Amino acid sequence: MHQPKSKHRRRTRLVHAGHDLETSQGFVNVPAVRGSTVLYPDTATMKNAAQRYTYGTHGTPTTDALASAWSELAGAAGTALVPSGLAAIAMALQTAVKAGDHLLMTDSAYGPARRFAEKVLRPLGIETTYYDPEIGSGIAALMRDNTTAILTEAPGSQSMEMQDIPAIAEAAHARGICVIMDNTWATPLLFPPHERGVDLAIEAGTKYLSGHSDLLLGLVSANAAWWPRLHAYVDLYGIPPGPEDCFLALRGLRTMELRLKEAERQALELARWLETRPEVARVIHPALPHHPGHAIWKRDFLGSSGLFSVILKPASEAAVAAMLDGLDLFGLGYSWGGYESLIIPFDCTTYRTATRWVQNGPALRLQVGLEDVEDLREDLARGFERLTAYNL
Numbered sequence: 001m002h003q004p005k006s007k008h009r010r011r012t013r014l015v016h017a018g019h020d021l022e023t024s025q026g027f028v029n030v031p032a033v034r035g036s037t038v039l040y041p042d043t044a045t046m047k048n049a050a051q052r053y054t055y056g057t058h059g060t061p062t063t064d065a066l067a068s069a070w071s072e073l074a075g076a077a078g079t080a081l082v083p084s085g086l087a088a089i090a091m092a093l094q095t096a097v098k099a100g101d102h103l104l105m106t107d108s109a110y111g112p113a114r115r116f117a118e119k120v121l122r123p124l125g126i127e128t129t130y131y132d133p134e135i136g137s138g139i140a141a142l143m144r145d146n147t148t149a150i151l152t153e154a155p156g157s158q159s160m161e162m163q164d165i166p167a168i169a170e171a172a173h174a175r176g177i178c179v180i181m182d183n184t185w186a187t188p189l190l191f192p193p194h195e196r197g198v199d200l201a202i203e204a205g206t207k208y209l210s211g212h213s214d215l216l217l218g219l220v221s222a223n224a225a226w227w228p229r230l231h232a233y234v235d236l237y238g239i240p241p242g243p244e245d246c247f248l249a250l251r252g253l254r255t256m257e258l259r260l261k262e263a264e265r266q267a268l269e270l271a272r273w274l275e276t277r278p279e280v281a282r283v284i285h286p287a288l289p290h291h292p293g294h295a296i297w298k299r300d301f302l303g304s305s306g307l308f309s310v311i312l313k314p315a316s317e318a319a320v321a322a323m324l325d326g327l328d329l330f331g332l333g334y335s336w337g338g339y340e341s342l343i344i345p346f347d348c349t350t351y352r353t354a355t356r357w358v359q360n361g362p363a364l365r366l367q368v369g370l371e372d373v374e375d376l377r378e379d380l381a382r383g384f385e386r387l388t389a390y391n392l
């Protein structure tokens with residue numbers, strides 16, 4: 001259904017993707033089309049469903065524009081839209097597994113993906129084995145006769161391990177196993193998922209696509225082999241995202257590269273500064289040369305986004321609270337990818353099962369926004385003063 005306009009460079013495509021004069025009726029941003037019922041001109045058209053729009057759950061000009069733009073960016077055969085990133089994970093997994101199947105999931109997966117595997121898939125008769133994100137082609141040893149899907153994510157949620165996606169894909173495809181990747185961190189702009197061997201790529205559009213922390217959206221893009229199955233499966237659920245959210249996502253899409261580039265630049269600047277701080281034990285950012293997955297990041301990724309983690313030197317919970325509670329600019333809140341900076345404490349040791357995550361001090365995840373980076377640095381520096389004062 002979708003025709004990539006590959007003659008243009010990526011940045012140009014980002015501006016024009018998914019737009020056509022007929023569906024937008026000339027408006028630059030495709031209007032938010034609301035509607036359940038679509039009228040047919042006559043019974044013959046109705047009988048043959050011989051028009052593009054048949055009912056609200058099966059697509060509108062707004063959802064079509066967003067889905068086709070995303071497919072073009074991701075190099076996908078098609079994209080399914082759902083109301084949240086977590087719903088995108090659920091749809092991708094359920095497209096690829098059925099009762100009696102075995103699923104491999106990275107130990108570093110987004111927490112709620114793991115909960116979905118345990119609370120929804122396991123009772124349906126689908127067993128999940130968690131694997132070391134750094135396993136690479138060694139994943140072949142974990143495959144069983146009934147393994148049908150692998151859920152990868154790079155870098156890992158919070159802990160930020162890289163994964164050798166092409167090696168995992170090669171091992172998987174040798175046995176007809178579906179490779180699913182949560183690509184939210186990089187977006188297709190920094191990691192072209194299908195080119196690297198991913199069959200189903202998940203994006204929490206809530207993050208960089210929205211870019212403004214004011215909507216929830218999930219996207220699953222698929223290569224040609226998986227698109228018919230994904231499309232048919234998601235359509236059964238009748239869970240399209242709202243028109244306003246798709247409209248806002250289309251608006252966000254046009255500036256996504258600019259925002260990502262700025263987030264990358266600012267995050268790297270802060271990450272390098274954090275490495276010089278005496279309060280910090282380790283900065284975990286794949287674009288820094290000492291990151292264990294740096295070589296993979298350099299080989300497979302086209303850049304980094306604004307989310308990374310740090311491990312502090314040992315400090316009490318109260319000292320970390322003194323640091324975080326007094327921050328002026330870094331907000332304390334979940335999610336990321338918006339224009340504002342955020343920070344959260346985390347602890348991977350509470351849920352890991354396949355690997356032992358070692359952190360000898362408090363761990364923080366930073367989402368670097370679009371504020372002036374000097375102000376952000378000063379905010380953190382004052383935070384460190386409060387941390388140190390509390391520790392004394």
Ligand SMILES: *Cc1c(COP(=O)(O)O)cnc(C)c1O
Binds near residue numbers: 083204205217
């Ligand atoms: C936020 C997030 C999700 C879920 O997105 P929601 O829209 O919040 O449901 C999925 N994967 C990753 C990596 C995320 O960071």
